Amino acid sequence: MKKIVPGLLAMALLAAALPSCNNKLNVQPVTYIDTSTAFNNASDVQAALVGCYTGLQSVNLYGGYLQLMTDLLADNGDESFVGTFTQPQEAQRKTLLITNSQVSATWLSAYDVINRTNNVLANLSKLSTPAQQASVEGEAKFIRSLVYFDLVRMFGRAWNDGTPASNPGVPLVLAPTLTAADALPVARNTVADVYTQIITDLTTAEARLITGGGLNSFSASRYACAALLARVYLQQGDFANAAAAANRALATTSLGLNPFYGANFGFTTANVSAATISITTNTNTIEDIFAIQVTAQSGTNQLNTFYARNRRADVTVLPQFTSLFETGDSRALLYTPATASVASYTRKYDALYGNVKLIRVDEMLLTRAEANFRAGGTPVGATPLADVNAVRTRAGLPALATVTLAAILKERRLELAFEGFRLGDLKRNQETTVDPLTNASIPWNASRLVFPIPFREINVNPNLVQNAGY
Template sequence: MKNTIIRLLTATVLTGGVLGCNDRLNVQPVTQIDASNALNTSNDVQAALVGCYNGLQSVYLYGGYIQFMSDLLADNGDEAFVGTFSQPQEAQRKTLLVNDATIANTWLDAYSTINRANNVLANTSKLSTAALKSSVEGEALFIRSLLYFDLVRLYARNWADGTPSANPGVPLVLTPTTTISSANNVARNTVAEVYAQVISDLTKAEAELPVTNGFFATRYSAAALLARIYLQQGNYAAAAAAANRVIASNRYQLNTSYGDNFLSNSDLLANSPEDVFAIQVSSQSGTNQLNTFYSQYSRNDVDIQPQFINAFETGDDRKNVYEYDATYGLYYTNKYDVLYGNIKLIRLDELYLIRAEANFRAGTSVGASPLADINLIRDRALLPPLTTLTLAAIQKERRLELAFEGFRLADLKRYQQSTIDPTTGASIPWNSPRLIFPIPLREINANPNLVQNAGY
């Protein structure tokens, strides 16, 4: 006991002596920074913007679950989830629960990242140059718009389903939330209001963003997202024009092979000349949850069904990213085999498909004829050119080109196609409440002004 006391006293004296010599070591531990001290300088605001991009990497956002869960919800027999996790099973059966943890975390992480963007937007006056202010503001607006567009597509009725100006969308929160009070109990804005906000924000972002910006959002990222939004609305003239702005910039090129978008000889898959915007994944940052579920080298919880494989024409090079396991008689996709593969959210091939469909529906040839754009996609896939074009042909190319990347649910609703209940084989129409995410139960319980979606 005596020796213990002496050691403690010695340690106390030594510690006191060190701190007396250098008060800089006397730092109070903290787990958070007061808001009034967090965003005081230009560097602070730029660091906060990086935090917005980090938010997009969440597994519940573009790290995988937005794409994965929406594809399963829309699936009509192209894939089968054979894993043990209950949430993906609920999605494929079209029986999502109001207390589904994945659906709740997607909502939570989306609004958390939106709040980060709002904090950046509220502090752009502190940026050191006008050019920097313009770029940072444009990036924050792009990030916020990307999230709001997917929130309204997932948690609300489609644009063409009923009356957008009356249908409840998602709450628009456009200023930073710094304290929690009854004022935070916001109601759902209409679908039309959410679309109007994201179009307004992206139009501003496109004007402010630089044409090159490393792997961060650029002017053409904003234009590409606008093209996607206009297509979902059925505003075909605007969709064709926005897609054409990206294509005509000549800053992006189709990869020589379709598989170059996804395949790598290492655990890394960086951006390619085809990528307009991608989520960056590395061993230090981000998680590719699509790798977890789809890859044969991970959980391989998804079997690609013969129905989908049989849709390829003979010689279609895109079929080569699907591998047949003769032992089990199953197909898998190799799109996500790279452990640290960047997740491609917007590619140039999508812009060609948007321009082709929008021009075809509008009867225009902005930038190129629809037939020329579709044949460009087919040529890369090593297929012969078409001589005539139909909407069904465009839809087929889009289905094969963008499969298992999170496009299926929005496309099914745009095309007003049905899907199936895998347990009964019964048809489920495109506007069924079963194809809309529920507003999470914990949000309904916390906010009396939130209205639940029909059917839940």
């Protein structure tokens, strides 16, 4: 009898409990649910797919903690965590413990989402039409790839650090985990294994979503698949493929830059300058390729909790970062001015129920610019200079006459700051960071910049090997 581990499909669990109400003596098990009960028809599979998106909303994933913890681990003086929570403090100090509860929660939530997608993919035959099957397969594989890409970058060494074919990555689980015992034998696949699976899944997903998956940034589209592929290839240093994928992600007139950078975070040019105004909503725009949906009923924007000055205000922005803005740069309006007694804060997360923007047009323009520049030869799509100037013009800055790699990377740093990009960029560009307590330099490939495999996982699964340095 096939079974699904609890916590994977809450809606299905509730539905399964209903028959037992007719006979109080016929008590249904509460630790699992038969797949035959959970997936009877196309509607059940579609509902399970919605559950995959819901899983991404978790505060332990893209609801905020994943971006916060990776940015703090990479930080070299752009921000400071001044709150009292020990888990983020460990990240900023580059002294993560194997018992860090937030690291463990992110691992658990990630594999929960992966298992949800695996259950959807195992039941594609229940869908009514080939078009439905293609769409659902594409969306589920996009979600699984998104999670695996961040897992392997957090818990494995960087692609350019040593040998990916032998460096331990994370366990690849590609079939539903039906019982608790099924999870015990898993071991860590190599970094190369994980990247190969991600690229395979995303390539399939992009092809499947030619006719399925709407361009509404609520759900995965072929443009989102291409954009995520561009990220993966850029992380690998495969610049030709990164440029081509970014170009495909931009190949629709339905997407474009917002006239004002702050519109990505719910602001207009009128209200962003008013220090007393706080926004409560932040919806999708033409710039969003894929975003996590947050409402008062569903999802949590934990970035609002930590970054917003009218919430916990646990993360301050330091002069090292704000000094990078040129005079007239409208992106600087998203940072409150510091005084002798008050620190600077980012306003990107002022919206209490703001959607979390994961993939935007501006990232793809800068990815295409960097990848084309590094690859050399004839550029794919626009030239690096044109792409960089598109971003600069939107920011109210004069166009550059020539472009350098340093200029491209600076625009990327300013455009995507405090959104979870810093650790990946630091490692692929082989930059150093610093210990905030001693000011000692920490190289990009230091063991302490890799997250530990959670103690609870090592403790119950002897096949999991801990990362070096822990």
